[in-house]
Amino acid sequence: MSSAGRLLLRAPLVGVAAALVALLLVAGLVGRGDDRSAGTPVAAGPGPAAPPPSTSGSGDHAAYVVMAGAPIAVRPALPGGGYRVFGHHRFLVAYYGTAQTASMGVLGTTDPDTMQRRLMRAGRPFLEPGEQLQPVYELIVTVADASPGPNGDYSHDIPTPYVHEYLRTAHRHHALLLLDLQTGRADFPTVAKRWAWALKDPSVGLALDPEWRMGPHQVPAHVIGSVDADEVNRTSAWLSRLVRRHDLPQKLFVLHEFRLTMLPDIQRIVHRPGLAMLQHADGFGTRGQKLATYHAITRPAQFRQGFKLFYHWDIHRFTPQQVRGIRPRVSFVSYQ
Structure with a gap:
């Protein structure tokens, strides 16, 4: 298990939010400021476990993190990472x-x-x-x-x-x-x-x-x-x-x-x-x-x-x- 995973499992209840943010940062699912200043993004790898079925018909690419058995939606990113079309150079x-x-x-x-x-x-x-x-x-x-x-x-x-x-x-x-x-x-x-x-x-x-x-x-x-x-x-x-x-x-x-x-x-x-x-x-x-x-x-x-x-x-x-x-x-x- 990664150090971020151990952090999430061992964190007391009052520290769960901070531990989750640390896990998301390691996973690359939380933005790190303005994409225009970012370097080449980490190569895309396999995503997390399959999210709940989408009813939109669009194949929405929201990411999910599971904590205490409940999926928490994370803001979807662009292909290659980030949130700005012309970010990541x-x-x-x-x-x-x-x-x-x-x-x-x-x-x-x-x-x-x-x-x-x-x-x-x-x-x-x-x-x-x-x-x-x-x-x-x-x-x-x-x-x-x-x-x-x-x-x-x-x-x-x-x-x-x-x-x-x-x-x-x-x-x-x-x-x-x-x-x-x-x-x-x-x-x-x-x-x-x-x-x-x-x-x-x-x-x-x-x-x-x-x-x-x-x-x-x-x-x-x-x-x-x-x-x-x-x-x-x-x-x-x-x-x-x-x-x-x-x-x-x-x-x-x-x-x-x-x-x-x-x-x-x-x-x-x-x-x-x-x-x-x-x-x-x-x-x-x-x-x-x-x-x-x-x-x-x-x-x-x-x-x-x-x-x-x-x-x-x-x-x-x-x-x-x-x-x-x-x-x-x-x-x-x-x-x-």
Whole structure:
């Protein structure tokens, strides 16, 4: 038995709380201050005994410590440890797309486990000394459509078994799952709430894609959509409350953009507690065109920055080293 275990067993009743804290510190289940100052986390190992069954359907990754026969829930952590998305010197690299098809991005070109191996190979060259790679699966879960569909909103949700499959893969490989919404004429808060069951999982974040947010008379792929700050703020407020209500670690919250008109009043978007808010530059083309787009839209005082690389549509695609040289600095790269 470890010294921490002996401490817990021998502690008198009045010292149980202190002994429990000592045990949790040894187990790595209690945060040690701001993750941004932390070094490389301890490698993930097998967890404690199985917790009581979850009724959320999300496979929530709360940790449990058993004392006097009763399970005590401990705040769930992010994959790799900690509670801040960009803590532990993480650099995020994603594959983007939807399930069972390559037509919308590289994520769906193969099975999830093979995708994970390819993603890690693509991501490692981005790392600078002292950093660790955080894999991300950006899965389009609500897909914009050219026809109105039964609800008249020009979008549809992918089947939930596909989402469960990517979530299980994310758990196995300590990855983040980022749910991407292309909502057509439906508003972002309404659609986001349909995915609450998955967003209760500590590994799951949310991305909004204004390109596919249509007005009342617009049709996806015929125009480039947009969303105002009020709708973004209502979505982020709901997600922030979800984080607080379920005592979750920080969630990645991504806004895609490649034209100023997509987020016309971006300066009014509010920073929310519990969310790592990131503005993601999506444009494709030559290096010069992509940099011009990036510098036109970025607001580094308001958000962290993301950058998309296209396997087929970029001309002389940026190398990882060139991406790391971009200013303002990029914290998250996705491949499509």
